[in-house]
Structures are given as C-alpha cells and as structure tokens.
Amino acid sequence: MSPKFIVLPKSHTSLAKFLQLSDRYKAFRLLSLRLSPESFGSTYAREVAFAPDKWLARLSNPLATTIVAVDDGITPPSPVQASSDEDLSIETADPESDFELALDAEWLASLTISGPLDTKTLATHLHLEESFVDFGPAHELDLGPARKCDRPTRQFVVNGMYVLPIARGNSLGVQILEYAKRYVAAEAKVSGERVRLSLIVDYDNPAARRTYEKCGFGVVHRYWFDDYREGRGTKTEAAVMVVDLNDGDEIAKKAG
Secondary structure, three states: OOEEEEEOOOOOOOHHHHHHHHHHHHHHHHHHHHHOHHHOOOOHHHHOOOOHHHHHHHHHOOOEEEEEEEEOOOOOOOOOOHHHOOOOOOOOOOHHHHHHHHHHOEEEEEEEEEOOOOHHHHHHHHOOOHHHOOOOOHHHHOOOOOOOOOOOOEEEEEEEEEEOHHHOOOOHHHHHHHHHHHHHHHHHHHHOOOEEEEEEEEOOOHHHHHHHHHOOOEEEEEEEEEOOOOOOOOEEEEEEEEEEEOHHHHHHHHHO
16 A cells, blocks of 8 residues: 545535545544544444534534545555654645545545644643643653753644554554644744644553654653543543654754
8 A cells, every 4th residue: 555645625616526525534534433433532323423514514624634644556655663754745736636536545544633722722622621731841751852942832633543454554653643743843834833732542552652652742641531432441541642843943844
C-alpha cells in the first residue's frame, strides 16, 4: 500500500460531490467504530443513526480539520520513524485532483484536528477541569531538546485517529501524525503564533503511546475515568499527551 495524505475540504462547488465525500467520511468512521469499538468514546449504534446533516456538519465545521491517508497506488510507501521522516508536503498543485482521489481511493487512516480552542473548550475535549489544561512549557516535561519557555497561544486537539488493521505495521500512524503536525505548524507560521497539540490515549495501550511518542508527544497528566466502552473494564486510566510545535521553528521550516 502507498499512502497519500489529503486534507478534506470543508465545502465544494458541487453539493453532489460534497455529499459523496460526506458518505465516504461516514463509511470510514462507522467502519472504525465497528472494527475497534474499544478505541472510541462513541459507538457504532449511536452514530449509524445520525442524519446526513450531522455528517455534513462534521466536515464543514470551521474548528475541525480531517486528514485522511488513502492508497493512491502511486505514492512510494515510507515506513520510517518520525525522527527521520522526509518532508511530507502539505501543499497540492491540484486540490480538485486530491478531492477526486478522496472520493475514489481506499481510505487507510484518518484523524481530526480540533482547534484553535479556548481554555474551556480544550478542557472539555480533554475531559479535565479548566485549571488542569495549562501544563507549562513542554521542555519542563523532558519531551525533547531544550525549548523556549513561551506558552503556546493556539491549542489544538487530535481526535478520532484510526488506522485500518490491514494498513498497520508500516508506521502509517506516525506518518499521518507527522503530516498533521506540519499542517498545523504551517497554519500557525502565518500568524507567528506558538502551537500545542494535545490528545488522550488509554494508558494501557502501549503501542498507541509509542506511536505518539515517536512523534514527540509526551505524557503530562494521567487520570482514571468510568469506562462504558464495549470490551473494557469499569475503570480505565487515560493519559493526556502534548507536543509543542514551532519550537526552534524546526517543524515550521519543514512545513514552509
């Protein structure tokens, strides 16, 4: 399989085609919920009942950007670690070509970036009290080389990341996360603002944590929650992981 990364548009000149894209998005989301119900806070039974407008609203949400990895049969596979990833371009010479590819090609993975978020909304996304969401500069948490002490001014959350079982084993999770980081860093570079990406992962899922760690994320908070997901116990420990972008402009330079 050869992945290509596509940022899904929030609208299209053809409503019929945008409805097709919404159907592709819906199909992949429902497949993810059906194959791995233990990986999501939502359920297949809940979302399969959504009206078409609900799926359209998700795609057109100005504070949510969905990135998918598709098998275009052309792009050379890149089973590499984040530390040695070659630049993954976030630009496309032909957005319409990417749009058509998103309609026709097999989707292998997906994630959604929510933001920028204010403190209250960020706390809601991370299931924390508002007073918990400022974790301080990432370098204080030993997440990598020394970094500046400036607080990030734009906060984003990674949600709903999923890689199909048939596409695992080639670092696709790392690749789509690195692409997402570059996309957000490039957006922030325009305004010169500092950015932080956060996410939540089950602490008892070391494979997922390793994937995030390879992309620079580090655990900043752990907590227990009542778990009602299929196949899980009554209590699960979750970890909040963060990575600061634009530190030393390393990521921004790759994106620019």
